[in-house]
Amino acid sequence: MTQARTVTFPSGAQVPALGQGTWHMGDDPSRRADEIAALRRGLDLGLTMIDTAEMYGSGAAEELVGEAIRGRRDEAFLVSKVLPSHADSKGTVAACHASLRRLGTDRIDLYLLHWRGSVPLHETVEALDSLVSEGSIGSWGVSNFDVDDLADLPEGAHPETDQVLYNLTRRGPEYDLFPRCRELSIPIMAYSPVEQGRLLGHRALAAVASAHGAFPVQVALAWVLRRDDVIAIPKASTTAHVEENHAALDLHLTDDDLRALDQAFPPPTRKQPLEIL
Numbered sequence: 001m002t003q004a005r006t007v008t009f010p011s012g013a014q015v016p017a018l019g020q021g022t023w024h025m026g027d028d029p030s031r032r033a034d035e036i037a038a039l040r041r042g043l044d045l046g047l048t049m050i051d052t053a054e055m056y057g058s059g060a061a062e063e064l065v066g067e068a069i070r071g072r073r074d075e076a077f078l079v080s081k082v083l084p085s086h087a088d089s090k091g092t093v094a095a096c097h098a099s100l101r102r103l104g105t106d107r108i109d110l111y112l113l114h115w116r117g118s119v120p121l122h123e124t125v126e127a128l129d130s131l132v133s134e135g136s137i138g139s140w141g142v143s144n145f146d147v148d149d150l151a152d153l154p155e156g157a158h159p160e161t162d163q164v165l166y167n168l169t170r171r172g173p174e175y176d177l178f179p180r181c182r183e184l185s186i187p188i189m190a191y192s193p194v195e196q197g198r199l200l201g202h203r204a205l206a207a208v209a210s211a212h213g214a215f216p217v218q219v220a221l222a223w224v225l226r227r228d229d230v231i232a233i234p235k236a237s238t239t240a241h242v243e244e245n246h247a248a249l250d251l252h253l254t255d256d257d258l259r260a261l262d263q264a265f266p267p268p269t270r271k272q273p274l275e276i277l
């Protein structure tokens with residue numbers, strides 16, 4: 001079986017570079033069984049990092065993840081997120097404990113501030129540190145933080161990752177955020193790596209895909225995964241999609257492919273504010 005390239009967090013934890021997203025999972029009861037089967041198939045294939053959040057379905061996605069990992073907790077690396085509106089000292093701890101209950105576990109491996117809100121960052125970071133101390137989370141990180149947001153973190157605060165929007169149509173972070181994260185030695189988590197499906201009908205993607213006998217979705221993922229500091233977390237709610245995405249690990253884009261994709265989706269030449277979905 002294909003072994004995914006791994007990415008190492010500053011804590012030393014290692015995860016496969018291809019994980020699984022869960023936004024909108026658990027929203028539709030008629031799809032529940034398929035979604036759980038998809039996450040479990042992903043675990044079978046080694047896509048062990050599962051990304052969720054208290055926001056997704058107001059906890060429904062976390063409950064679904066809890067069901068999917070029942071009896072398999074040790075195989076999964078769980079990532080969840082606290083809403084900025086909960087991210088004060090008491091709220092962060094309460095939100096984490098509620099997420100733990102929904103996930104049916106006593107530990108979230110990596111806990112992120114979903115985006116920056118009005119709570120002072122030092123207050124959130126203190127609460128996150130206390131969750132590490134009590135063992136409820138393995139470590140913490142941030143999401144949707146641009147370069148200036150990272151700079152505003154309190155001195156001595158070391159996030160494990162920055163989870164941001166990144167795909168062929170959203171290359172802005174390559175200009176300054178990715179170099180900054182490299183300086184800080186933190187890997188990036190690329191969310192919406194296939195632009196929620198909108199990318200998949202693009203002609204340039206189809207051309208590269210057909211040259212490899214691959215699907216466009218696999219080209220989109222292989223392109224994100226070409227960087228050694230990026231983890232991609234596509235959401236797939238069928239086992240067939242999970243298997244297709246997993247096979248992207250075997251797709252190696254050539255220099256010609258990368259040039260063709262650069263032409264269709266030019267890299268940034270100046271600072272672009274970080275985009276958010």
Ligand SMILES: NC(=O)c1ccc[n+]([C@@H]2O[C@H](COP(=O)([O-])OP(=O)(O)OC[C@H]3O[C@@H](n4cnc5c(N)ncnc54)[C@H](OP(=O)(O)O)[C@@H]3O)[C@@H](O)[C@H]2O)c1
Nearest residue numbers: 021022023191192193194195196197234235236237241244
């Ligand atoms: N931190 C943040 O602010 C933030 C924001 C957005 C997302 N996220 C995280 O990132 C994850 C991924 O982002 P996303 O869900 O927005 O978008 P995405 O992963 O780019 O796209 C998901 C869409 O692609 C489809 N898809 C997946 N694999 C496919 C395949 N092999 N063939 C055809 N279609 C396929 C899915 O369909 P099916 O569902 O039918 O398989 C779904 O409609 C989220 O689920 C969430 O965990 C984080």
